């Protein structure tokens with residue numbers, strides 16, 4: 428199921444949006460025990476489909492995503508719909524406006540059928556940190572789908588929708604894409620407006636699509652991309668046009684394999700499968716070189732310190748007074764304490780404590796500032812590496828999807844899932860995960876990282892690997 432194909436059929440009147448949307452809602456109902464959705468929106472989705480069909484019958488434009496059913500992560504706002512970010516803290520919260528990125532998709536005819544489950548506030552790598560319970564991997568329900576965009580990945584993998592929106596702060600679109608055999612793109616920082624995306628770590632957060640094909644990822648990203656006055660960090664320059672080609676000529680192109688991502692850390696079977704996918708690019712003429720990006724070895728501590736510091740600050744607004752849920756108590760201070768102690772789950776509390784500590788007077792020079800300096804070094808090293816090559820290539824994650832419960836007792840072990848996805852988030856480079864093959868019957872992804880601003884390259888190389 429591909430978004431572009433559905434849209435073409437609806438646009439030309441060959442298929443009715445109402446049929447497409449009803450089918451998608453039925454599949455969502457049938458898959459209820461996978462824990463994919465926090466909410467289905469049958470009423471608003473069917474109403475939007477009817478309106479679209481009428482518009483097309485009158486001879487008006489249906490849009491580039493006419494009648495395409497989409498699923499939206501529960502931290503991306505849609506006016507009038509609940510938004511809980513997978514946390515008890517926001518039970519009862521209804522969004523007052525629609526995220527810019529989503530508005531742009533809806534303007535092209537996309538129809539939201541539901542909101543997807545996620546690790547609370549985007550903090551997790553397995554989908555297990557949700558107040559709604561875990562999401563299961565549709566390819567093997569004993570395994571996790573990855574996280575934090577667990578429901579969005581599962582919705583596409585279960586063929587409920589051809590396209591879902593996730594958010595990626597350190598891998599939350601790419602790692603679930605890898606675990607579910609999908610395409611997941613994290614654009615250059617600033618490419619897509621963050622307006623209406625609930626903030627986790629604002630200097631890394633990006634919305635990104637989960638799709639079956641690179642073609643779809645390209646269309647959807649180009650629709651969402653572009654300056655937005657309500658997000659001053661959004662980029663003014665335009666995304667380069669991308670012409671889909673299954674077999675581009677890669678003669679003269681150079682692919683860099685950072686040694687830090689290939690030798691010691693990885694699971695050999697994953698490395699071998701991902702390396703085999705890269706050989707498809709060599710067959711099209713590209714040359715593979717090994718290179719060094721020394722700072723990658725400290726990506727995990729750098730990422731967890733900086734993002735926790737930003738999260739501690741961003742999440743201070745959830746006090747039980749202004750948004751969502753409140754624990755009643757005798758006085759204001761007790762109400763704050765009770766609300767935040769019961770509303771936030773253990774992982775979110777761990778990050779708030781870590782972040783607050785990292786920023787505390789007497790510690791911030793040794794922790795926050797040191798990590799921030801490392802981030803600057805990493806960005807310079809990545810930029811430099813990408814002067815010598817067109818693209819960097821590595822596994823998206825060190826393992827295939829692990830079993831539900833396998834890492835919940837050990838947070839550090841969970842954090843290690845993000846070893847390869849956190850660097851482009853820290854440095855702002857665009858990165859895609861495309862299916863590379865399978866290990867023990869489960870998919871593994873190849874991550875391709877491009878120059879800042881160059882989504883076109885990651886899409887071109889990604890499509891050369893997948894052919895679609």
Ligand code: GLN
Pocket residue numbers: 548549550551552574575594595596597598599600627734845
């Ligand atoms: N797994 C990472 C974390 O827990 C990434 C999350 C994300 O990208 N939202 O922070």
